Structure formats: C-alpha cells, structure tokens
Amino acid sequence: MPRIAPIGSRIARYMDVPESAKGPAVDPAKGYRLQDLGEGLFVITDNAYQSMFLVYETGVVVVDAPPSFAGHIRQAIAEITLKPVTHLIYSHSHLDHIGGAKGLGGHPVIVAHEETRRLLVRANDPNRPVPAVTFRDRFTLRAGSRILELSYHGNAHEPGNIFISVPASKTLMVVDVICPGWMPWRRLSLAEDIPGYFAQVEEIRHLPFDTLVAGHVARTGTKADVELQSEFLKDLKLAAGQALNTTKPGEGMDPRDMANPWALFDNYTDRVMVQCVNTLTPKWSTRLAGFDAFIWDQCYAMEQSLRGD
Ligand SMILES: [Zn+2]
Incomplete structure (x- = not known):
C-alpha cells in the first residue's frame, strides 16, 4: 500500500x-x-x-x-x-x-x-x-x-x-x-x-x-539546488523504470475485468505508481519540500514518458 x-x-x-x-x-x-x-x-x-x-x-x-x-x-x-x-x-x-x-x-x-x-x-x-x-x-x-x-x-x-x-x-x-x-x-x-x-x-x-x-x-x-534536482530526477527515472519492469498486468484482478483494457491498464498503472512512490519516499520525502503533494504526479509523468518517449 x-x-x-x-x-x-x-x-x-x-x-x-x-x-x-x-x-x-x-x-x-x-x-x-x-x-x-x-x-x-x-x-x-x-x-x-x-x-x-x-x-x-x-x-x-x-x-x-x-x-x-x-x-x-x-x-x-x-x-x-x-x-x-x-x-x-x-x-x-x-x-x-x-x-x-x-x-x-x-x-x-x-x-x-x-x-x-x-x-x-x-x-x-x-x-x-x-x-x-x-x-x-x-x-x-x-x-x-x-x-x-x-x-x-x-x-x-x-x-x-x-x-x-x-x-x-x-x-x-x-x-x-x-x-x-x-x-x-x-x-x-x-x-x-x-x-x-x-x-x-x-x-x-x-x-x-x-x-x-x-x-x-x-x-x-x-548550483547545489540544481545538483539535488538532477539527483532526484535520476532516482525518479530509475524507480519508475524498475516499477514498470517488475509489475505484471492483470495480477490480482477480478477475471471479469480482464477483457476491459482500460481497467487492465488502470490497475497496472496504479500498482506501478505505488511501487514508484514507495521507492522514493524514504530518501526524498524530507529532502524536497512538497514531496507528498506532487510525488504521484512525478511518477505518472515519468512512467508515461518511459513508455512513450
Ligand atoms: Zn511556464
């Protein structure tokens, strides 16, 4: 969770x-x-x-x-x-x-x-x-x-x-x-x-x-602020990439939803996001202000970019 x-x-x-x-x-x-x-x-x-x-x-x-x-x-x-x-x-x-x-x-x-x-x-x-x-x-x-x-x-x-x-x-x-x-x-x-x-x-x-x-x-x-943001971005990319690589679509879903591609993808993305956020929380939640407000947005943006760009 x-x-x-x-x-x-x-x-x-x-x-x-x-x-x-x-x-x-x-x-x-x-x-x-x-x-x-x-x-x-x-x-x-x-x-x-x-x-x-x-x-x-x-x-x-x-x-x-x-x-x-x-x-x-x-x-x-x-x-x-x-x-x-x-x-x-x-x-x-x-x-x-x-x-x-x-x-x-x-x-x-x-x-x-x-x-x-x-x-x-x-x-x-x-x-x-x-x-x-x-x-x-x-x-x-x-x-x-x-x-x-x-x-x-x-x-x-x-x-x-x-x-x-x-x-x-x-x-x-x-x-x-x-x-x-x-x-x-x-x-x-x-x-x-x-x-x-x-x-x-x-x-x-x-x-x-x-x-x-x-x-x-x-x-x-x-300069130190730029270094810190660069380090955060590298960690974000790594966390989102690992979450994508280790999460299987459809796991734990109601079989009746398996033919619904929107539901399948929503469930998959949700589990990728939870892993991405949990991976980043211990190191970054106290180092950057507003972590709790926008970390989900960052993981969503990163996941979408890694799959599309
Ligand atoms: Zn602007």
Whole structure:
C-alpha cells in the first residue's frame, strides 16, 4: 500500500516545509521583496513568483512581469532608479509569468524567442503584447555597457522557453525547470517534453553561475539546488523504470475485468505508481519540500514518458 496519500484523497495535513526551502519574508505592506544580485541586477519576488530587472546607464531592462505582482514592478524599480524601462524580455509565453506586461506602461522593446512570438500571436492576449525582436538560437542584448545573453536550448517546459544569463552578476535565469528546495511543480513542472526537460537540467548543471533565478518559490537557487534536482530526477527515472519492469498486468484482478483494457491498464498503472512512490519516499520525502503533494504526479509523468518517449 502507498505510504503517501494518493492523488484525490484529501489528508488532514501535509508534511512540514523544510527550512532549506524557505526564503526571506515579504513585507505584506509592500507585497514584494527586492534582492540585490550585484552589478545593477535585482530580483523582484512575492515569494511565489520571480522576475528581474537590470539597471544600465540610461534605462532599465525587465525580465518577465508575473501578474501576481506586476502592479509593484514600477514601484520596486523606483526604489533603485527613476530611469525608464526600455526593454522587456519574456522568458516564455505563459500567462502566469508575463501576463502583467501591459501593466508595466511605457513602450519597452519586447524581446523573446521566435516560438514565444508564435504562441503569443495565437493567444491574441492584449495583456501579453507580441515581441518586436525575436531570435532563434542566441541573442546578445547590449544595454549601455551591460550585457544579457539569451539562448535557446530546445523544448522542455514549453517551446520558446529561454536561458537568460547576466555574466557580470554571475546569474542565470531559467523559468519553470528547477524548483530550488522543492519537488518540481506537478508533472515535472508541466514539461511538454520530458526527455528535453531532463537534458535541460543537465545543461543548467554545467553552466557557470552563482545565482539561479528559477521564476518560482521563496528564494533564488544555487548550483547545489540544481545538483539535488538532477539527483532526484535520476532516482525518479530509475524507480519508475524498475516499477514498470517488475509489475505484471492483470495480477490480482477480478477475471471479469480482464477483457476491459482500460481497467487492465488502470490497475497496472496504479500498482506501478505505488511501487514508484514507495521507492522514493524514504530518501526524498524530507529532502524536497512538497514531496507528498506532487510525488504521484512525478511518477505518472515519468512512467508515461518511459513508455512513450
Ligand atoms: Zn511556464
């Protein structure tokens, strides 16, 4: 039987969030917190979402505008400088990270990957203006003497999701791939391409940076967070693979259900999932926050990928 309550069964209380997953508090009167990453680069966060801005000689470059605190971005910038926002970079097309773009005001030049442009043309959302400048593989944004290196590493979370590096601040921003201190968001952070997602985590591991801005959770990330997520993913793949290899379809089923392929598969998958979750629980339930909330989702996503990809 499962040691972690399955999806759909409500439990009295979830596991405690370990200290390693927590970050500095947000002043509720302000609704956001600023983090100085050095050399004019700042993170703005409400401890659920993260965006960045870079101050240069004559203006400000903003990366992402999550609707959850987009109304505070101008105020946050005004704490540091009164220079105008000249550029807005989209990490990817998802509404929850850029849906506050219109609210920034002014007329910043919007930069994004060409796939993001395609998705935003389709979305036709007035709150997510279509980017004016797009690129395919790499793009260097020079803002005064400051440099942002944008690069595309293929589909993982969604097509067009880019890496944004600010070398002078030793900072890398990649959104919706790594969850510092936490279990990935459900179904491997909703990865559209799971082999691509595994590959991107390894690429991030090998890039030079001190600070990872991951787009979510209450703190920024480090190399150690990427190492931990990489280790978890390897264990997940192994656990799901072993469960698939050692589970026999139909075992213990009512013979009357054996001619029902949907039932046969539901019963099989259920036993694979229980084994996968039970295998991972002893090592990981206290190391990553939110293990009990989303471990079933991770096993389902992994099992499906291993059979199909
Ligand atoms: Zn996303």
